[in-house]
Amino acid sequence: MAAFIQKLFRTRKATPVKHPNQTTRKPSAKQETPPAPAQDSKEVLVNEQESQLAGEPEQAVLARLAIEGATAGIRLQAARKLSDESCLQQVQKQSRGRDKNVYQTVKQTLQTLREQQLAEQADQEKITDLVRQARELAVTEDTKLYQPRLESLLEQWKPREEKADTEQTRQFLEAVYHCRERLSELEREQKEAEWHREQARQRTETLTLLEQTLADLKNHNPATLPSTSALDALQKTQENRWLEATRDTSVSKAEQKQYEQHMQALRNYLAATRRLEQARESIANLLQNEASGDEARQLLSDIDWPKGFTLPDALASLQAQAQHHKSERQTLADESAAQNREQQKALARAVKNTLAELEAALEAKQYKESKQRLKAAQQQFQQLDSRHRKDFQARLQLLNGQFRELSDWQGFATEPKQIALCEQMEYLAEQPMEPEAKAERIKELQTEWRELGGSSDRALWKRFKSASDQAYEPCREYFQAKSGLKQANLETREVICGQLASFLDNIDWASVDWKNAERIHQTARQEWKAAWPVDFRQNRPLQKRFDSLLKQLEAPLNDERMKNEALKQAIVDRAEALIDHQPLDEAMEQAKALQAEWQAVGITRHREDRKLWKAFRKACDAIFARRDSERANRQQEQEQAEQEARARRARKMQATIRQWQALISERLTATSPLETPAHWPELVASAGEQPTRDLLIRLEILTGTASPEADQPRRMEIQVQRLAEGLGSEESTNPLEAAEQLVASWCLQDPDRDVTEQDAERLNRALDTLLPAS
Template identity: 30%
Template sequence: MILDKLFKPKWQNSRPETRIRALKDMDCGTAENANIISNLAFEDSNTAVRCIAIARLNQIDRLIKLTQDGQKKISDAARERLGLFILGRAGQLDLTDRHQLMQKLQPLGDGLIIHIMQGGDAGLQAALVEQTKDDLQLVELALTASTTKVRQLAANQIEKLETLEELARKCRGKDKSVLQICRDKLKKHQQQLQQLQQAKADFQKLIDQISKLSRQDSDPLYEGKVAHLQQSWDRLSKEQPEIGQQMHSAFAEKMQLCQNQLDQWQQARQLEIQKQQQIIEAGENQQQICHLLDTALDERQQVVDFTEQDIQLTRSLLQLQEHCWHESCEIQKAADELARQYHRLSQLLHVWVNAAENYLKLQPELTRVIEEDHQHLSKIIDQVRWPTELPAPALIHQANGILAEVRQQKAQVRQEQQNQAAQLRQEMDQLAKLLDCGELKQARKMNRQLHKDLKASPKLPDQLRKQLHVLEARLYELEDWQGYATLPKQQQLIDNMEQLIDSELPAEALADQIHQLQMEWKELGGSGQKQWKQFSDAADKAFIPCKKFFEQRNLVRQQNLQQRQVIVDELTAFYEQTDWETVDWNALETILRTARDEWSKYQEVDPKNNRKVHRQFDRILKKLREKLDGFRKQNYDLKQALVEQAQSLIELPEDDALAQAKELQSQWKAIPLTWRRDEHKLWRNFHTACEAIFTARKENYQARKQVKQQGFEQAEQVLQGIQQQFEQAGDSKALRANLKQATQQIEQALPGQRDRSKFDQQLQLLEQQLIQQQQKMQQQNLVQRFEQIKQAAFSQDPVESFNTLTEQDKKAFAQRNHQPLVSEALLREKTVELEILCGHISPEQDQALRLQLQVARLANSLGQTTQAESSLVDQAIAAAREILLLQKLDEHEHQSYIYRVEQAIVFLLK
């Protein structure tokens, strides 16, 4: 056991300083040593030993676990070690592995980020920024990152409006590029917010319009208005789908109300049309009834001789027409004039029926009484034989007057009969001539006229009747002869007419065919009763579809005329009720287009009745077009003014002309369309004027581009030259002079900062490389100086080590022998002051002393300027030298403090 204790490894020594020195001297490359270092990092009782072990540990997974250690110093040391791996200062990880490790360690937080941002390359910093999602970290990176590119990238990653505003306030006056990014993103946010508000306003406007429309009564233009609003909503929903989805329910609810109202209006309109059709039919029936009664009354007035059958027919006609009249009046009350006409005609026919019945009953007795009274009166006068030479008594005179009047009437009757007989003889002579000439058609017509005259003059000589019978026999004979010639043609016409029954021809074409066959039949002249009946029956059957068609067409014409009148009324109401100061001109144009389309839909109307409505439609359209043309004229004047302004821009400087041209284009888009015939001409002139400006700019751009290309080539040559000088690693002062000269040459070749940004980045890299070389050389010199001081302080051959020191260090060593031994408290105080100066951590037991010294240092430094970095390094070396040269009673304690000094100096130089 004693031997084991004497020869056990130093890393197992009970003294922390021994274990620390063992760790520093241990080779990390072997697996055994790696496990020892890992165990010490996790299990050692001393915090300083664990920190040194962590600084030597290369096992990344173990380091990640140590970041979760309960002691802050241990977790911070593990984070610092991981940061060195990511920065490429520890281990042998390539760039890809370092990216992956950085992504894996992203949850470890701000400490790791600070390490990377203080010393990482641009690629790692950019990758870290892209992976960072925390806005506070992004703000910190945008403010403190070492390169402009990373700060800009961090600023670009921020999207929250409040965070951008905070970053803009903090970077104002510090980083113009980050501030510009913040302003651009804030401006973009503002534009998006304005667009969002405008979109919401547009959506709300449509909802208000559809809501207002849902409360209005329907009309023929209602469907067009609803369709226009639906199209506007669909267009806005495509542009802003999220807002459209949010507000869709309100619009859909009002749209459904409009659709329901439209359906109800259409149903009510259909019922109204049906009712109107019934009213029209009732009115037509009433007129037809009056026409039939009037015709019947005219026939009764022309006929003197009538029979009981004529009376029965008239009574049946009256009963039937009275029933039809009452049915039509239940549907539509007859007009006053038409009602008066009906009652007058009906009353006259009733009176005629009653009088005719009474006349037929009393006709025999009336005839007898008239004849007997006249004969008896004549006998009495003959018996009296009053002489004509003497004045006759009044009664005899009255009787002679009556007899003279009777004789005069009889003479007139005889004269009329003679005239009628003469007219009949003349007509018979004409009939005989027509028969001689074979004019069958005219002969039939003359025969019908003879029968009509015979019916009006029943008392004619038998000779005339016999003569007429002879002529009719000749007529029948002529018809028989002609019938043999026309019968085949008539039969062909009958067959053609029967073929038209159930024909699939359109109604109008079918009616033309029927009329054509009827004309051909008429041209053939007379025909047999059988043939005529066959032809007439076939024509009636064939015309049935035409009758339905023409009835339906008349109905459609009436309905279309009513619809056109409704359109005129709606347009008139729209014109009178519209506020022309706030009118929606696009809606007006839609209404006019819809009105014309609706008007064309009802094109089938009666031309005679349509004239008045069409004139009204033309007048109201003219008024609305005048309003719309006034608006278009205003737009035309505005666009013409823009054309003139654009044509005058060619005289301005290029940048001013270009900016104003873009502004004019924006104004052009904001102005609605004018007349289509003028819009193209205005646009062509405006486009030509703007294109001239853009063409001139393009030509100037090409010239500048050529000059810029030459500058690029010259700058590339200068850059390649300076890069070659840096590759040769010459004198740093000469390199700095050459770098300055190269920078001036590139600025002369490329005056624009944006154009030489690529070269500026390369020059900055060379500048950084030069600075790093100088810093590295300075650090090497300082490390060498520190090692020389350390070696001189503890070397066995002080003379040889003393000769390697600087003059300043030699003077310090010369005074060492005169210094007294110091206490451990003073040594601790000097060491903690050095750690404060270098910014390195102190052991836990020295934290109270460190805080006390920091407060005193702060109080002493008030009002003094901050030391430069080179002065700080010099102070640290002087302080370290002082500690190394102190005379300490306990050598082992002195060695532990020297180790702390070494760690602080190394930390400061890094």
């Protein structure tokens, strides 16, 4: 930013820099005054000085010639060859008021030299800053927009790469390498997270679909049944979908349980539906014959329609019939009781197994496993009736007491954990890590130590404290260095404030380049943000000054932006007015002119500009969409006309072939000449007389229809003959005319010649292939 402001105003005087490859020669304090030369001696002097210029004179010689040259041309030529700053300053001083051309030349050279020095200094400062930013990016915990930040650094580095020294290049590339490694890791993590999110979405959609399907089935019309094939396909697809959505990812127990419940309900309903379809005939017979309740109840039990779902009409009727028999209801009650007894027995076996697992876990001192098994056993125990509980109550109480002992024992296990913390801290002290991450890990271990309640063992505490101090030592050096960085950043921020203040003091708002002013505003904010971290307290007054300077700069910028936004809004209004403008060509030309006007408008607020651009683009799109719509309408009308023409030709062709087939059928029974198209006799005459068999084969060849096995040899002969005569190409270009000629020959042949129904079928079958597809 400093170089940019300097370039705008050029008010500061650059410190003279001595050229490293030049040796400044001070002119002699006393100059011998030669005697007044004659004309020929002046020419000699001119020739001598021109010879000196033609060679490679030193900067001091050039300075002397630029001041004391015999001619104005020699002085100007010498001045143009000067590059040493001290010599340029000497010539500028002595030529002031004496030689205007030399003075202006060295003045311009000095100004160019100073600008180059400022540019080189700015490049070096920027290179140093880019190296710092790259190294900070490699270790930062802020990964937001990580890739764009890295790409921005690379883009800024590329034009300055040749100006960086070897060490700067090494540091920058090393930091970029670490950034790219970290970026790859972030991308892997992001892909994995996206994959897990996609799996979660698939699971949610599966559960939603199953839940919705079951709800629909529960409210299904009892007069009809859903398609079993559709339900079966749904079940299989959702099972596969769930397997893929749970592969290599964590699924909560509640989610898995919900899926299993929904899927089991769907399986039960599908199985019951299939059983109902298989038993429809039996149900009809039972209802028709008013069978006993035992048979109806047995069939209901076999079908086992799931609870909660609407009972189909057939089953409802069967159930009503079964309920007329009191003995059957009692039987059902007895069966329910028997079923309950079986459930209790099964539950008792489950409790027995769980207690065995709990006992094994307690013996192995597995606290977590024991806790889970005890909870499961207690839940199962609560589901038992009083008679079965007696068998397990004492044993469950005993194992519960053993678990409490194991839990108490856990409280005395802190010493091994503290030893483990010491070992972890000692290991951490030996590991090379990024200082901030290492300091964070040290805090975590110290927190774990405190959560254990400390230690009464003094030696153990000293061991942990010593390891902590050793691990933190490189972190302390890092934070000390970071403190120095904070001070440097404060100094940088002071410079930024000074540059901003100087810019505001010298700017002429009446003739300012608004884009450059906006760029200075942005650059100041970026450089201020880049000069971080800083000490909060020391930065407070600087921050207030910076904010105040920014406000002074933002106020006129905002006024200019608002003015330009009003101009763009006017362009938008004019564009929207052109949407329905006629003629269309004139609207499009004006829209193009408005686009050019848009580009010429100056700075605006980014968000407002996006809104205005969106509205402007929408209006322009609507204008040009009218052109596209008209083109599409014309094309559609043309395609529709072509399609209608094709349809008319197809209908005409179909009618023609049907007419031929009707004449073929009439030829079988005709006793008098057929009423055929007027041009058929001419077609027959041009074709000549052909055997009936050849006519059939030629039509089958023409239409690609198979000939009977007995006619295959003759078909081959005709094909060879056609190739030899060159007839194939003519028929392929107009097969319909060729087919008409063959049909006409068959229909108008000698009435005394025998024709068979089989011949007619062969002809009609071949003609069917020429019919257009419907």
